[in-house]
Amino acid sequence: xxLQTKLRQExxxxxxxxxxxxxIGYEDEGAPLRTTPxxxxxxxxxxxxxxxxxxxxxxxxxxxxxxxxAAVVAKxxxxxxxxxxxxxxQIERKNVNILGMPCGGIVDRKKIYNHLKNGDVREAVxxxxxxxxxxxEFTADLMVDDFxxxxxxxxxxxxxxxxxxxxxxxxxxxxxxxxxxxxxxLEESTSEERWEYFxxxxxxxxxxxxxxxxCPLCYCQQCFTDQNFPAWxxxxxxxSDTIVFHIMRAFHTTGRCVDCGACERSCPNNVDIRMxxxxxxxxxxxxxxxxxxxxxxxKAPLSFYNEDDPxxxxx
Amino acid sequence: xxxxxxxxxxxxxxxLCSWCSYAGADLAGVSRRRYSPNVRxxxxxxxxxxxxxxxxxxxxxxxxxxLVSGCHPGECHYSNGNYYARRRxxxxxxxxxxxxxxxxxxxxxxVSASEGDKFAKVVNEVTETVRKLxxxxxxxKHSPVDGVVN
Amino acid sequence: xxTIKKDKINTVLDFLIKKYQVxxxxxxxxxxxxxxxxxxxxxxxxxxxNTNEPAKKLFFPQAETLFSYTGSDAAQVSxxxxxxxxxxxxxxxxDAKSLSLLDAVFDGPDYKDPYYIVKRxxxxxxxxxxxxPRSNCFCDSLGIGPFSKKDTDVFMADLGDxxxxxxxxPGGADILNKIPGLENxxxxxxxxxxxxxSEAESKVARKVDLDNLPEKxxxxxxxxxxxxxxxxxxxxxxxxxLCPTCHCFDIVDEQKDDKGRRIRIWDSCSYPTFTLEASxxxxxxTGKERMRQRLMHKFRYFVENYGEIACVxxxxxxxxxxxxxxxIREIENINNLK
Numbered sequence: 001x002x003l004q005t006k007l008r009q010e011x012x013x014x015x016x017x018x019x020x021x022x023x024i025g026y027e028d029e030g031a032p033l034r035t036t037p038x039x040x041x042x043x044x045x046x047x048x049x050x051x052x053x054x055x056x057x058x059x060x061x062x063x064x065x066x067x068x069x070a071a072v073v074a075k076x077x078x079x080x081x082x083x084x085x086x087x088x089x090q091i092e093r094k095n096v097n098i099l100g101m102p103c104g105g106i107v108d109r110k111k112i113y114n115h116l117k118n119g120d121v122r123e124a125v126x127x128x129x130x131x132x133x134x135x136x137e138f139t140a141d142l143m144v145d146d147f148x149x150x151x152x153x154x155x156x157x158x159x160x161x162x163x164x165x166x167x168x169x170x171x172x173x174x175x176x177x178x179x180x181x182x183x184x185x186l187e188e189s190t191s192e193e194r195w196e197y198f199x200x201x202x203x204x205x206x207x208x209x210x211x212x213x214x215c216p217l218c219y220c221q222q223c224f225t226d227q228n229f230p231a232w233x234x235x236x237x238x239x240s241d242t243i244v245f246h247i248m249r250a251f252h253t254t255g256r257c258v259d260c261g262a263c264e265r266s267c268p269n270n271v272d273i274r275m276x277x278x279x280x281x282x283x284x285x286x287x288x289x290x291x292x293x294x295x296x297x298x299k300a301p302l303s304f305y306n307e308d309d310p311x312x313x314x315x
Numbered sequence: 316x317x318x319x320x321x322x323x324x325x326x327x328x329x330x331l332c333s334w335c336s337y338a339g340a341d342l343a344g345v346s347r348r349r350y351s352p353n354v355r356x357x358x359x360x361x362x363x364x365x366x367x368x369x370x371x372x373x374x375x376x377x378x379x380x381x382l383v384s385g386c387h388p389g390e391c392h393y394s395n396g397n398y399y400a401r402r403r404x405x406x407x408x409x410x411x412x413x414x415x416x417x418x419x420x421x422x423x424x425x426v427s428a429s430e431g432d433k434f435a436k437v438v439n440e441v442t443e444t445v446r447k448l449x450x451x452x453x454x455x456k457h458s459p460v461d462g463v464v465n
Numbered sequence: 466x467x468t469i470k471k472d473k474i475n476t477v478l479d480f481l482i483k484k485y486q487v488x489x490x491x492x493x494x495x496x497x498x499x500x501x502x503x504x505x506x507x508x509x510x511x512x513x514x515n516t517n518e519p520a521k522k523l524f525f526p527q528a529e530t531l532f533s534y535t536g537s538d539a540a541q542v543s544x545x546x547x548x549x550x551x552x553x554x555x556x557x558x559x560d561a562k563s564l565s566l567l568d569a570v571f572d573g574p575d576y577k578d579p580y581y582i583v584k585r586x587x588x589x590x591x592x593x594x595x596x597x598p599r600s601n602c603f604c605d606s607l608g609i610g611p612f613s614k615k616d617t618d619v620f621m622a623d624l625g626d627x628x629x630x631x632x633x634x635p636g637g638a639d640i641l642n643k644i645p646g647l648e649n650x651x652x653x654x655x656x657x658x659x660x661x662x663s664e665a666e667s668k669v670a671r672k673v674d675l676d677n678l679p680e681k682x683x684x685x686x687x688x689x690x691x692x693x694x695x696x697x698x699x700x701x702x703x704x705x706x707l708c709p710t711c712h713c714f715d716i717v718d719e720q721k722d723d724k725g726r727r728i729r730i731w732d733s734c735s736y737p738t739f740t741l742e743a744s745x746x747x748x749x750x751t752g753k754e755r756m757r758q759r760l761m762h763k764f765r766y767f768v769e770n771y772g773e774i775a776c777v778x779x780x781x782x783x784x785x786x787x788x789x790x791x792x793i794r795e796i797e798n799i800n801n802l803k
Contacts (some may be wrong), residue, residue: 029791032600036462036789037697049577057788061699110465113494120599122670136668162763187413195415195453204493206518206527209736210701214787226738235530235717235730240375240456246412251367253321254406268517268703270494276414283409288402302406307388313408313438314401315424376721456721 080293133168363396475506601780
């Protein structure tokens, strides 16, 4: 039985037996190369649920501040986000039923648009691992594996780290040569080159805060950007303020970010947001040996310390 | 080496924990120890209290350099504030230098209440390092955004 | 009508640049074309579908200084006159229409916004007919079409080998007459334009019925329908920022030492803090109220206040919504409600 059918079966059972109030998953509303989050409460509607490489959203985003019991379709990275949220007391373990999906990677549709030189895709049909895209004046067969999101290319957590039901067998680990390759390239360039790189990518930002809203871990009732007393950061697109917004938002994900890529995918202007968050994740790993969202009750790196933490940078 | 305007002196802000580093600075003064006058001190109860935003906003507002100094590990008046600070600043310093802030603008030190000499030495060192880098420009918030698309 | 060979269009731009501040579509990265200041003709990218950001940003910028002050001197109101008159070259008809909707708000009988008006008065618009509507365009459902000649000063179209220019307003005709090197249109050009227009209109794939929407919305304010549609919305603000007609703003002050300024910045009704009151009460406390408000404002309140729907069918909200919320589907669902 394919995973989509298994998923629907499990969802139906959960709703029929009233073990959950809602199943949060993905459905296909017809837009090419996309799925969209859905909230299923009626067992008769479970056939709306789909599972395919276009299921890119991190649905853990919808779990905070819920008052009901929810089942959620969660890929490896999504389950890590759920672990972090449970550890931070934002959701109660007993109120979430995790339908863990081993995931071979999701498609980054911006890569497809790039490949098609921004061609207007009017239709996309996925069969096995081939996507047939059609525009008014073109048609092309694309391999799913050629257009996976960057975060998926270096994924070390394809299987759910925590779940109530796992839909499908574990996937073998990906042979990841160097997940921090791009970060290291930047680290090895000069300070001027790095400044120019970040100034250029961050100057595209229009301060829409989609990155913040898409991130499951940005759940603060009042974000630092919205504080007036004191006003930590200005709200215009002034480059200094924009850079500060991004580095501090990234800083606030220290030891928590699971690199699901939702931030970067949501950006309408293609700002390289993950170049910041991934750098911090790399430093957390190197300095403290920690990785976010792998275990319940793990200690958050910045709320913890070891007496022999690195301090070679301190005079 | 950046172009330096004539008579420019580095302006450095220092966040000193009141129990150790601030007392150390005081001792330097009482001991008549001479050191560069470029540092403006902000007293905080503990290095662990220093919000990363203090450092970042100082740079935005035009400080050429930032120093944060606290008690040696194991000697924090609040037991472990400096341990948290150590972790926090390790990440922040790496992040700031990664995005292109010149290495040498942001400094951290452990200075105890009895280390008046060390405090003076640290300040002199930081001042000279920042002097060589020239006035801060990269994160500094400049003139108002006018909105006209350029 | 005048024409010029396509490969000579840079000379037109170079001529205009000498006398005007020229803004036009510029390639920002592989996928994004946006309005930018053009300093020489080669910078313009005229083979594009539509800009990411709408033309509103050239009249109602993301951040605009209203006034600034130093010490206790009298506040300096921002210089309201742009240095040189401006030309926006290559705007699409949908964006052009959006400006007339924004005019109702910023240049209406009750309120005149000087910052907006000075830009409007000093700007000449050259629209470029749209030969490549994208899959989420629905401009003709709003009475605009890809080849609409409304709300512009000069209408341009790509005939294939040449661009054709048609003056629409006296101001546009004035500028057009000064541009050197333009040839007269050929007798066959009008027919060609008509055919290209039909071709473009056939590419506008999506249609939505807006006829009774304002009245319907007035009847369904408390309908349980609103409980469902907001659930996936992140409240991220992209739809409002990229919408050509959305115009909500916030006002913030910034100060350093004795200098400061007051700035108007884009705001969004999707943000939770949009209606947060000082008491802590929030009339639109959840996403449900906020999404309902957004649809009500654009498709009912704006009609009640200004007589038109505040939407131009550009599809940016659908294209860029991170979770795939689809405005057209939502309207269809509303239309189908009993």
